[in-house]
Amino acid sequence: xxxxxxxxxxxxxxxxxxxxxxxxxxxxxxxxxxxxxxxxxxxxxxxxxxxxxxxxxxxxxxxxxxxxxxxxxxxxxxxxxxxxxxxxxxxxxxxxxxxxxxxxxxxxxxxxxxxxxxxxxxxxxxxxxxxxxxxxxxxxxxxxxxxxxxxxxxxxxxxxxxxxxxxxxxxxxxxxxxxxxxxxxxxxxxxxxxxxxxxxxxxxxxxxxxxxxxxxxxxxxxxxxxxxxxxxxxxxxxxxxxxxxxxxxxxxxxxxxxxxxxxxxxxxxxxxxxxxxxxxxxxxxxxxxxxxxxxxxxxxxxxxxxxxxxxxxxxxxxxxxxxxxxxxxxxxxxxxxxxxxxxxxxxxxxx
Numbered sequence: 161x162x163x164x165x166x167x168x169x170x171x172x173x174x175x176x177x178x179x180x181x182x183x184x185x186x187x188x189x190x191x192x193x194x195x196x197x198x199x200x201x202x203x204x205x206x207x208x209x210x211x212x213x214x215x216x217x218x219x220x221x222x223x224x225x226x227x228x229x230x231x232x233x234x235x236x237x238x239x240x241x242x243x244x245x246x247x248x249x250x251x252x253x254x255x256x257x258x259x260x261x262x263x264x265x266x267x268x269x270x271x272x273x274x275x276x277x278x279x280x281x282x283x284x285x286x287x288x289x290x291x292x293x294x295x296x297x298x299x300x301x302x303x304x305x306x307x308x309x310x311x312x313x314x315x316x317x318x319x320x321x322x323x324x325x326x327x328x329x330x331x332x333x334x335x336x337x338x339x340x341x342x343x344x345x346x347x348x349x350x351x352x353x354x355x356x357x358x359x360x361x362x363x364x365x366x367x368x369x370x371x372x373x374x375x376x377x378x379x380x381x382x383x384x385x386x387x388x389x390x391x392x393x394x395x396x397x398x399x400x401x402x403x404x405x406x407x408x409x410x411x412x413x414x415x416x417x418x419x420x421x422x423x424x425x426x427x428x429x430x431x432x433x434x435x436x437x438x439x440x441x442x443x444x445x446x447x448x449x450x451x452x453x454x455x456x457x458x459x460x461x462x463x464x465x466x467x468x469x470x471x472x473x474x475x476x477x478x479x480x481x482x483x484x485x486x487x488x489x490x491x492x493x494x495x496x497x498x499x500x501x502x503x504x505x506x507x508x509x510x511x
Contacts, residue, residue, distance in 0.1 A: 161447045162457035165199075167401050167423040168290045168327035168352045170263045172199035175418055175458055176439055179355075179405050179426035180205050180267040180292065180331075187252075187259055189436065194260045196439040201262060202292055202426065205269035206249045206279065253286040263289035265329075269296050276316060277323050284324045293320065293351075294331040296358060306337045313342075314349045321350030329353035329403065333360060334386055343398050353401035355426065356387040378429035383407035388420050395421020395466035411445035418458060419465040 163174040180202045183189050193201055249266075256264045266288040268276055276293075283291055295313045313330070321328055328350065334357045336342045343354050364375035384407030391402050404417040405426035417425040430438055455461060463469060 161450060161455075162459070163443065163447065165423055165458050165462070167200070167403065168265075168329055170200065170289060170327070172263070172424065173197075174199045174443055175422070175424045176414060176442060177202060177265075177403070177424045177426045178431055178436075178439075179428045180294070181428035181432060183428070183431055183436070184256070185252075187255055190256050191259055192436040193431075193439065194262050196436040197443050198436070198439055199262060199424070200265060200289070201256070201260075202265045203249075203253060203256065203267055203288075205267040205294055206246060207269045250282055250286045253283060253288050257287040265290040265292055267292045267294055267331075269294040270316075277319050280320045280324045284326050288326060290327045290329065290352075291320070291324065292329045292331055292355065293317065294358060296333075296360075298360065310336065310342055310345070314345055317346060317349040317351050327352040329355055329401070331355040331358050331405075333358045334390070339390060340394060340397070343394055343400060347398055347400040351400060353403055353423070355403040355405055356390050357406050359383075359406050378433060379407050379409075380429075381407050381409045381413055384413050384416065388416055391417065391422050392420040392466045395463045396468050411442045411449060414442060414446055415449060415461065418461045419463070421463040421466040423462070 165172050165175045167175075167177070174197065176198060177200045178184070178193050178198050182204060183193065184201055184203045190201060253264060253266055264287070266283040266286075268279060268283070268291065270276060280291060293316060295316065297309070299309050317328065317330060330346050330351050330353070332339070332342070332354055346354060359379065361374065361376055363372050365371075366373045384404075387404045387406055391404050394402060401423045402421055403424045403426055404420065404422040405428075408414060408417060408425045408427040409430040414425045450456075450461070
């Protein structure tokens with residue numbers, strides 16, 4: 161059984177990739193993920209806020225005495241003589257590359273161009289095989305329109321693309337007004353792949369302390385439906401690699417993602433809950449399913465149920481939406497109500 165695939169120009173032994181999560185903070189866990197069968201790994205994210213904070217701290221300590229002692233000005237090094245930012249992240253990439261034989265993809269999380277360009281260069285120099293840009297931003301300002309939000313993301317991608325030679329992917333949220341056009345624009349800006357979708361973690365309200373608190377809820381397989389739909393719609397229509405994430409927990413989820421058109425399927429919640437060993441179990445079950453149906457390779461699966469290749473393309477769009485709404489029968493009263501919608505002139509007993 162040939163489970164190999166390609167993603168961002170990288171040849172991978174199978175389509176399962178642990179997504180950015182705390183799992184990659186420990187080198188021992190990265191080794192366990194590889195041993196379990198992971199085809200590549202996306203490192204935990206380096207956040208723009210961390211870059212900014214490190215820069216501000218360094219600037220503070222370098223300039224602290226400059227007003228008190230004139231000779232201290234000669235002590236401050238030139239800008240090119242020091243590096244700002246979390247060097248631990250870059251060192252983590254170097255150590256990961258030395259420890260495992262699978263591709264290591266770095267992750268940058270932010271909303272502005274800022275120091276992304278310089279850090280993208282350093283990530284490439286550290287040995288990363290690819291870079292995933294994660295423009296995680298909730299635009300709450302009513303004065304900022306959607307065009308401005310999209311332009312910011314595209315500007316970041318162009319700037320990074322012009323400064324690194326490693327492949328670049330973009331992890332998107334599903335909240336763009338025209339997602340298909342946005343993905344097409346990212347391809348034109350130089351992105352090699354898109355990851356669908358980023359999960360926005362919703363805050364909760366503490367009624368005892370009257371505070372807003374973070375609330376981390378891991379995904380379930382039910383959340384696969386949204387990225388599955390969009391990967392199927394985009395497959396074969398945009399010149400870019402598609403990765404599916406959010407809701408990937410079982411071998412069925414992986415198979416569905418591939419058949420929709422994804423090059424790889426990424427998971428985190430399942431591995432956080434049940435450990436790296438789940439990758440091997442999923443690969444075994446996936447191979448068994450394929451063998452029973454006489455598939456010989458992942459390549460045969462990929463895109464076989466994307467929108468352009470299914471008998472009813474409307475199933476991914478509005479036609480299926482109408483059909484689903486009209487098919488719901490929760491109880492006898494619900495069935496009666498459904499009949500009323502279909503035949504509004506029919507006389508209803510007891511009314």
